[in-house]
Amino acid sequence: MSPGHLNQCRVLHMPRVEDRRGNLSFVENQSVLPFDVKRVFYIYDIPSGRSRGKHAHRLCHQFLVAISGSFRVSLDDGYNTRTVELRRPDYGLHIPPGIWAGERDFSAGSVCLVLASHPFDEDDYIRDYDKFRAYVDSFEDSV
Secondary structure (H helix, E strand, O other): OOOOOHHHOEEEEOOEEOOOOOOEEOOOOOOOOOOOOOEEEEEEOOOOOOOEEEEEEOOOOEEEEEEEOOEEEEEEOOOOEEEEEEOOOOEEEEEOOOOEEEEEOOOOOOEEEEEEOOOOOHHHEEOOHHHHHHHHHHHHHOO
8 A cells, every 4th residue: 555545544433332231342353444453552651741653654554442541643644634533442543554643642541452454563664754754755756
C-alpha cells in the first residue's frame, strides 16, 4: 500500500454483547479488521502531558482501542492531517501503513490496546518525520 491515504484510517465498531453482568466486545481475524492479528500490545501509565507513537509503518496495519479512559490520535498522510478521539472500548481506529500517527491527551488511567498485522520489526518503522515525508514523496514521484 502506498502512503497518502488518510481516508483509509477508519473508526470501526466492534460487536458488543450486552449482558447485565457486564458487556463484552471482541475482535476475530477476518471479521472486524481488514488484517489478521499477529501481535498484541498495550500502553498504560502514560504520564500527564506525554505522548506516544509519532511514527509510521511501511507494512504494518494497527488497530487502536481505548480499553480504559480516552486519548486522541493525530493522523498525517504527508498531505492531510486529522485527529480522532477514542473513548469507548467497543470502537477502534484502523491505521493502515504509510500513515504518521501519534497518541496524545491521555486521560488518567487510560489503556491503549494495539492489535498489529505484523510482529515487531524495527525496519518497518519510520521514526523521523522528514524521512516519512521523503518516503511519501518517493511514492508520489513514481506515479
